Amino acid sequence: MDNIDKKILSELQLNGRLSITELAEKVGLSLSPCHRRLRTLEDSGIIKGYSIQLEENLIGLSFSTIVFVTMKNGDKKTISHFEEAISNIAHIIQAQRLFGDPDYLLHVVVKDLISFQKLYDRKLSSLPGVQRLTSTLVMKNVISNRILPINFPPV
Template structure:
């Protein structure tokens, strides 16, 4: 991505429209942003080439496919060596229940969002995956009561 690239009003509108509906036809996109087809496709190609658009996804129904229980898990490692961090990150990536994993500052080393069907499925995830990763010293789980807000794009 080019650090010096400026996004104008039309670029931002293109990004908003595609974030809301990635299957939008080029013709519909052009109409919504007020350009003809060729300049619109050129702009989208530039936004892709410069890394503003990394790809196109289908938004899947998490609850129907994996379960409606979101668990936020704070993980502390027994040491923060490069090897321990690499091992944890490699192992946690193998667990399909983990929807996101962030290396943190503060009291814990990692924060995960885990999606499971129910409490028993979470217990199995702990036993089968998380507690078997070498170097995990402490696990703290918080259960989400409901999703209040989930965005699929940053502020534009």
């Protein structure tokens, strides 16, 4: 990946709706080479897809929690069943497996506290292999959906 590829990725992170013409102009390429590079980035898997970002509050998902999960066992079967189960809960918008304790961090968005309680009681508390769930409320998103720092010098 060269600097032009990085420019393409940076521009698309800022605005995934750019036309190929607009993108080519922003990165200083003619249309055909820009299109070829874009296809190569897509085909290689570097670009996973295109999406939009929604404002949670404006679509009725104004209650956000972080749920820390400690597992009973760390064996492959338990982990696989747990990860499959959480992938089927739409209100979990991000899930990360961690080193140490806790084992997972889940970011959950719902309408309100009552909705979270129902989700917790009906689904989260019955997840396979879970020893303990600990929740904390998100007061405010300070940094959200930040673009990846591909055009910045290494730290």
